[in-house]
Amino acid sequence: MKVGIVSYGAYVPRYRITPEEIGKVWGVDGKSMSKGLMINCKSVPSPDEDTITISVEAARSMMRRCSVNPKEIGAIYVGSESHPYTVKPTGTIVAEAIEASPHLTVADFEFACKAGTAAIQTCMGLVGSGMVKYGVAIGSDTSQGAPGDALEYSASAGGAAFLIGADKVITTIDNTYSYTTDTPDFWRREGQMYPRHGGRFTGEPAYFKHVMSGAKGLFERSGTEPKDYTYAVFHQPNGKFPTRVAKQLGFNDAQVKTGLLAPIIGNTYSGAVPLGLSAILDEAKAGDRIFAVAYGSGAGSDAFEMTVTDEIDGYARYRAPTVKELNTNLKFLDYATYAKFRGKIILGSE
Amino acid sequence: MRRVAVIGVGDTEFGELWDYSFRDIGIQAGLAAVADANISADQIDALYVGNMSAGRFIEQEHIGALIADYAGLARDHIPATRVEAAGASGGLALRQGFTAVASGLHDIVVVGGAEKMTDVSDTESAAIQSSAADQEWETVLGATFPALHALIAKRHMHEYGTTREQMADVAVKNHKNGSMNPKAQFQREITRETVTSSPIVASPLRVFDCAPSSDGAAGVVLCPLDMAKKFIETPIEIVGSGQASDTLALHHRKDICTMEATKVAAKRAFAMANLTTKDVDIAEVHDNFTISEILAIEDLGFFKKGEGGKATEAGLTSLEGEIAVNTSGGLKARGDPIGATGLAQVVEIVTQLRGKAGKRQVKEATVGLAHNVGGTGATAVVHLFRRV
Amino acid sequence: MATAPRYWRENDSRYNLLGFKCNNCGRNYFPPRAICPVCHRKSVGKIEEIKLKGTGKIFSFTEVHDCPEELATQKPYVLAMVEFDEGPKVTGQIIDCEHCELEIGTPVRATLRKLSEEGPSGIIHYGYKFVPVKPKAP
Numbered sequence: 011m012k013v014g015i016v017s018y019g020a021y022v023p024r025y026r027i028t029p030e031e032i033g034k035v036w037g038v039d040g041k042s043m044s045k046g047l048m049i050n051c052k053s054v055p056s057p058d059e060d061t062i063t064i065s066v067e068a069a070r071s072m073m074r075r076c077s078v079n080p081k082e083i084g085a086i087y088v089g090s091e092s093h094p095y096t097v098k099p100t101g102t103i104v105a106e107a108i109e110a111s112p113h114l115t116v117a118d119f120e121f122a123c124k125a126g127t128a129a130i131q132t133c134m135g136l137v138g139s140g141m142v143k144y145g146v147a148i149g150s151d152t153s154q155g156a157p158g159d160a161l162e163y164s165a166s167a168g169g170a171a172f173l174i175g176a177d178k179v180i181t182t183i184d185n186t187y188s189y190t191t192d193t194p195d196f197w198r199r200e201g202q203m204y205p206r207h208g209g210r211f212t213g214e215p216a217y218f219k220h221v222m223s224g225a226k227g228l229f230e231r232s233g234t235e236p237k238d239y240t241y242a243v244f245h246q247p248n249g250k251f252p253t254r255v256a257k258q259l260g261f262n263d264a265q266v267k268t269g270l271l272a273p274i275i276g277n278t279y280s281g282a283v284p285l286g287l288s289a290i291l292d293e294a295k296a297g298d299r300i301f302a303v304a305y306g307s308g309a310g311s312d313a314f315e316m317t318v319t320d321e322i323d324g325y326a327r328y329r330a331p332t333v334k335e336l337n338t339n340l341k342f343l344d345y346a347t348y349a350k351f352r353g354k355i356i357l358g359s360e
Numbered sequence: 361m362r363r364v365a366v367i368g369v370g371d372t373e374f375g376e377l378w379d380y381s382f383r384d385i386g387i388q389a390g391l392a393a394v395a396d397a398n399i400s401a402d403q404i405d406a407l408y409v410g411n412m413s414a415g416r417f418i419e420q421e422h423i424g425a426l427i428a429d430y431a432g433l434a435r436d437h438i439p440a441t442r443v444e445a446a447g448a449s450g451g452l453a454l455r456q457g458f459t460a461v462a463s464g465l466h467d468i469v470v471v472g473g474a475e476k477m478t479d480v481s482d483t484e485s486a487a488i489q490s491s492a493a494d495q496e497w498e499t500v501l502g503a504t505f506p507a508l509h510a511l512i513a514k515r516h517m518h519e520y521g522t523t524r525e526q527m528a529d530v531a532v533k534n535h536k537n538g539s540m541n542p543k544a545q546f547q548r549e550i551t552r553e554t555v556t557s558s559p560i561v562a563s564p565l566r567v568f569d570c571a572p573s574s575d576g577a578a579g580v581v582l583c584p585l586d587m588a589k590k591f592i593e594t595p596i597e598i599v600g601s602g603q604a605s606d607t608l609a610l611h612h613r614k615d616i617c618t619m620e621a622t623k624v625a626a627k628r629a630f631a632m633a634n635l636t637t638k639d640v641d642i643a644e645v646h647d648n649f650t651i652s653e654i655l656a657i658e659d660l661g662f663f664k665k666g667e668g669g670k671a672t673e674a675g676l677t678s679l680e681g682e683i684a685v686n687t688s689g690g691l692k693a694r695g696d697p698i699g700a701t702g703l704a705q706v707v708e709i710v711t712q713l714r715g716k717a718g719k720r721q722v723k724e725a726t727v728g729l730a731h732n733v734g735g736t737g738a739t740a741v742v743h744l745f746r747r748v
Numbered sequence: 749m750a751t752a753p754r755y756w757r758e759n760d761s762r763y764n765l766l767g768f769k770c771n772n773c774g775r776n777y778f779p780p781r782a783i784c785p786v787c788h789r790k791s792v793g794k795i796e797e798i799k800l801k802g803t804g805k806i807f808s809f810t811e812v813h814d815c816p817e818e819l820a821t822q823k824p825y826v827l828a829m830v831e832f833d834e835g836p837k838v839t840g841q842i843i844d845c846e847h848c849e850l851e852i853g854t855p856v857r858a859t860l861r862k863l864s865e866e867g868p869s870g871i872i873h874y875g876y877k878f879v880p881v882k883p884k885a886p
Contacts, residue, residue, distance in 0.1 A: 024844055056843065057821040058861040062874065066860045094872055103874065107763045107860055109799075339844075339882070350821050357820065483817050490816075494839075496758060497779060500863060501875060502812070502819060502841045507827045510810035511839075515829075518808070518852050562827070563811040563847075611829050611837035616808065 013138045014179035014316065015172050016078065017325075019071025020288035021064050021150075022168035022275055022336045025054040027348045029163045035345045036158040043163050048249020052166035052276025054343060055152045057351050059167070061090045062100050064150045064281075066107040068171040071330030072146070073108050078173060083110040084142025087132055088118050089125025089280045090169075092152045096200065104148065114142075122196060123245055124306030125149060126170070126280040131186055131312060133174035144175040149304075151279035156204035157354055164248050166276030170284035180322045181291065181300065187228040187313045189220055196307035207307075213251075216309050221245065221255050224303045224311030232315050236260040239315070240298040243269030243286035245305035247277045261301075268293060269302075274337055289333040294318045361462040365588035365595035365748065368397025368581035369707040374695030375545040377575040382418050382476035383430045389577035389700070390431050390472050397581035398591045401432060405466040407440040410453030410473035411699035416488045418476055427472065439466075446492035447648060449473060450578070450702020451732025451741035457582050458601050458743070467587065472579035473704070475697035485573050489698075492735040494609035506570055506649065508610050508736045510562035513651040516617045517564070519666070522654060524564055526669030528555035530650040531568050531692050533678055538689025540719040545574050545695030555650075569650040574695035578703035580710070585748070596710045599727075600633030600744035602626060610736040619737035622659035626731070629742040630661075637661040640744070641725040642712050643683055644705035646733040647690040653677075656731055657685060660742070684722045687712060702732035702741065713747040751866065755873050762875035763860060765800040767836060776800075778836035802858035803881070804832040811847040818864040830856055830878055841877045855881040 028051045033040020044050060055064070065088050073080060088100040101116035119125040119132075126149015133145030150169020155161030174183075195216030198205035208216075221244055229235055236242070242261045244252035249272045256266045269286035271278075278285055283304035290300055298318040305311045349355050370392025372385045380388070386409070394401070407428050415421045428440035443453040450473035457471035477485050490499045493508055516522045532552060538544035550568065558567040588595035604624035607613055614620060630636060637660065645660065647653035654668035662683050663671045671677060677685035688694045688708035691701055709728035711717050728745045758779070760766040767778035771794040772787040778800060784791035809828035812819075819825060826842040828850075842856060856878040865872040 056861075058843065058863075058877065060862060060872070062872070063861050066874075070860075103763075106759060107874075109764060353821075486814065487816055498839045500755075500873070501839050502815075502825065502827050502863070502877075503839050504812060504815060504827075506814060507810050507812045508839075510812075511808040511827070511829050514810060515808040515852070560811070560813045560824075562813065565810075609839070611807075611839050616829070 011138070011176040012179060012182045013134050013174065013176050014182035016144065016175040016177065016179050017072045017076035017173040018170060018288055018291055019068045019075065019330050020170040020285055020333050020336060021067035021071065022053050022285065022333070023055045023059055024340055025056060025343055025351065026051040026340050027054055027343045027345070031345050032163055046250070047164055048253065048273050049164055049276055050273050051342070052164055053168055053278065054348055054351055055167040059152065060094045061092050061150050061152050061169070062094050062103050064152065064167065064169040065100055065104050065148045065171065068148060068150060068169045069104050069108050069146060072171040072173050074329040075326045076173065078144060080108050080110040081113070083114055083144045083146055085115045085133060085136050085145040086110060087116070087129035087146070088148040088150065089121065089129045090118070090149070090151050091120060091122055091125065091198065091279055092154070093118050121310060122306035122308050123279045123282055124304040124310060124312050126284045127304035127312040127314070130172055130174065131188070134183055134186065137174050137176055144173055147172045147174060149280035149284035151281050153277070153279040154204055154352065159204070161205070161207065164277040166278050168275055168278035168285050169281040170288045172284070178321050179319060180325050181316045181318050183314055183316050185228060185232040185315050187224060187231050188310060189223040189227055190310035193309035195309055212307070216307060217247070217251055217305055218255060220309050220311040221303050221305050222258065224313040225259050228313035228315060234315060238299060239265060239301040241268055241290045241294065242266050242301040243283055243290060244303050246270060246272035246282050246286065249273045271333065285333060292327065292332040292334065294322065296320045296322055362464055363585035364458050364461045364582055364598045365585040366580050366598060366706065366710050366745070367583050367588050367591045367595055368393045368399070369710045370396055371543060371578035371704055371707045372576050373543050374574045374576035374697055374704070376478045380575065382414060382420065382474060383426065385476065385575060385577040386427045386472060386474040387430050389474065389579040390427070390470060393470065393579035393581050399468060399581060402436065403468050404433060404438060404470050406460055406469045407433060407438055408443055408453040408457045408469065408471045409440070410443050410449035410702055411475060412444060412446055412449050413488050413491065413698070418479055445739040446734035447646065447698055448702060448732045448734035448739040448741050449699040450704070451730060451743065452603065452702065452739070454580065454702060454706060454743060455601050455603055455741055458598050461582050461584055467583055469582045470579060471582060471703060472577060473700040473702055474577035475699040476575050477573040477697060478575050497609050504562065506565055507562040509649040509651055510565045511610065512616050512655070512736070513564055516651060516654065519617055522669035524556060525552055526673045527569060527650040527654065528552040529672045530647060530653045531555050533672065534647060534686050534690040534692040537679065537687050537720055538693025541689050541694060544689040544693050545572055546689070546693045565649060571648045571691035571696040574697040576695055576697035576700045576704070578700045578707050580703055580706050594714045595748050596713050596745050597748050598743055599746045600629035600635065602628030602632065602742045604628065604740050606738050608735065608738045613737070617655065618665065619655055619659050619733065619740060621737050621740035622656060622731065622733065622742070625740040625742040626660045629744050633744040635727065635744060639727050640683060640729050641727055642687055642709060642722050643685050643729040643731065644688060644708050645685055645731040647686055647692050648696055650692070652733070653685065653690065660729065660731060679720060679722060687717065687720050687722060702730070705730040705732065706743070709745050713745060752871050755871070765802055765858060765876065767798050767800050769796045769798045770794060771796055776834045776836055778832065778838060800832050800834050800836070804830045804856060806842070806850060806852055806854045806856060807831045807837060808852060809842060809850055826850065828878065842880065843877050844879045850880065857881050
């Protein structure tokens with residue numbers, strides 16, 4: 011059977027803030043920060059949004075676009091590094107909110123920015139083995155950067171959901187390959203509000219090594235090369251890293267353009283590759299091939315190669331907002347409002 | 361049914377009474393009422409106390425027993441009952457007392473109301489008041505008590521053209537009356553501008569569109585009419601009593617610009633009394649928000665639906681108007697200690713009908729109406745009074 | 749004050765707009781009740797669960813400035829009475845818009861958001877809020 015994506019849904023909050031605005035407060039040249047990171051603005055969740063509400067929005071969009079009975083979903087996995095509860099899964103609330111409860115299995119995943127794609131691989135296994143008919147994999151985050159830290163310019167919010175199945179798939183996932191090592195480039199201890207990172211250590215030995223290895227491993231496993239693909243999307247903590255790694259691997263600008271969202275929404279962490287993939291699926295046509303490599307600090311990469319099927323022609327994409335549509339009706343914030351929204355101001359009642 | 365008279369009234373000042381506890385104010389008002397009625401403790405057959413939320417304001421339930429105890433009446437083991445219907449607790453307590461006397465069950469009954477709202481923070485007080493609305497389907501979803509009334513105001517303005525200025529006129533009139541009431545919480549006159557420039561609470565309602573949180577208590581003594589002259593010279597008869605309920609949530613009402621419960625309670629009271637609105641000289645109505653007074657004077661039948669704002673603007677509800685509304689200052693200026701309000705209205709009406717209202721006296725007032733509402737209109741109680 | 753069971757019990761209605769239809773008179777209601785308020789006992793056994801679509805329009809609205817502590821970071825916020833397409837009315841916040849853009853009659857649709865939380869260590873409550881529906885571009 012051909013396992014793949016049956017439906018997908020995306021969500022990004024409508025609030026934005028620019029690196030210039032953040033830089034003003036910390037005495038940093040925000041404009042050149044923006045240029046260096048290739049990020050024009052990042053998304054900010056409203057105080058009443060969190061990874062749970064974002065996951066629900068994405069999952070509901072995913073369900074609206076197809077006619078699958080939610081009771082046939084056998085598994086839901088939500089990958090994030092900002093689950094609202096450390097103990098009590100995001101997935102159970104998503105399950106109730108899309109009416110998939112109670113006959114299913116749920117768990118929350120964590121692997122920095124590749125928790126959502128790890129969930130996709132798990133669903134592929136469950137569907138492929140016949141254990142479940144449909145599985146839902148969600149990557150979503152409302153990640154935080156410490157005030158004044160480099161990450162504050164990019165850490166943003168958003169997510170996407172994928173319904174994995176073998177029936178009426180709009181995109182087959184033909185191969186997947188992962189590359190994993192113990193590399194402490196970026197981490198967050200339990201109880202800490204903000205993550206810490208190894209500065210330049212997050213580059214070559216972390217992001218680039220694992221993304222390149224993941225990509226090369228997949229080329230080998232699938233017997234393909236960059237020119238075989240219509241689209242390519244890479245984990246995007248900023249606009250620079252994925253652009254550079256794409257070039258190093260041999261992809262061109264046209265292939266990378268659609269999935270590159272960091273410049274307009276920042277780094278949505280577990281939502282990054284899922285949202286990039288959603289943007290691609292928003293315009294992909296039957297026969298298009300997609301190459302995706304997600305990266306999670308700690309560290310590992312998940313690489314996928316996919317083929318869009320004829321089913322995409324009859325797919326009701328219009329029933330939910332596209333990534334482009336989610337990037338309209340925006341409201342730009344000043345730093346004070348951003349800090350209030352993100353809980354960075356100590357309130358009196360606590 | 362026996363005919364029932366009010367033979368004594370008493371109240372405390374309303375306001376932020378830092379020096380007095382709930383027990384203090386309850387007893388103060390009760391003592392004043394009993395002294396006014398010229399009765400002694402051993403003549404009291406039963407006690408009814410209106411109180412909305414002592415359990416949350418002062419963490420005390422079992423209010424009937426508490427007041428009986430501190431009034432010294434527990435030694436005589438009198439029946440003591442706490443009555444609750446949110447803002448209508450006082451008026452409803454009066455109805456229980458009236459029923460007890462009218463039915464022949466009891467002869468001399470004391471009815472009081474008290475609320476101590478200022479021992480908790482403003483936010484806590486607001487949250488407690490919101491429990492008069494539908495907690496699960498209004499408050500939990502972000503509604504505050506003023507916000508619900510703002511929804512009414514906005515719709516009333518949309519359907520009938522009621523204006524921001526007309527709503528302000530309610531507060532201006534009530535403050536004017538309150539300035540002549542030594543027991544009122546606010547005794548200074550205000551202007552339209554005071555209202556329209558005060559901070560927004562929930563648009564279009566501003567601070568001066570909303571009654572304050574208050575401490576206070578009020579009490580009355582009831583007895584069969586044919587016994588009344590034994591105690592005082594000018595008994596005031598309760599000639600009509602009506603009560604009605606409606607949906608708890610505002611969004612379940614037939615028409616949010618009409619408090620159906622007020623209409624039905626009034627109809628029932630007028631029917632019992634064999635009177636009409638034309639007979640009424642003074643009315644104490646439930647103006648916890650300026651828009652509430654506009655709805656009240658329409659729903660009680662004094663003015664056509666949609667005309668309440670215009671009538672207020674034209675001065676028809678002033679002391680000299682067609683129908684003097686809220687001569688005490690209303691909830692807005694006299695204050696609104698929730699459980700006490702319904703009884704404070706009776707104190708004012710009785711005072712007016714006895715001719716003892718001083719500067720705010722309405723000439724030749726013979727018939728008065730008290731209107732008390734719970735929540736956004738889920739309970740309404742109306743009583744009619746006539747000087748004998 | 750821990751309120752886990754009281755909120756949990758209403759999740760079906762607060763997340764998924766579970767209401768009911770009285771098959772005796774045909775009226776739709778939200779939230780669910782034991783009996784139809786019009787038909788009373790004649791409705792027993794004839795109550796059918798329905799899920800409201802979530803689309804409706806603004807019946808009245810206000811901008812709330814004086815609000816409970818848990819909504820402090822959102823103030824001022826818009827509270828509205830919304831009339832669902834199926835008939836029932838509800839009370840809820842309108843979000844992702846400016847107060848000035850709204851009118852009585854503006855079409856809205858329900859979405860899921862955080863309603864409140866019992867402090868930093870307590871349960872988080874979720875439920876419906878409304879977003880204005882943008883007219884489709886021609």
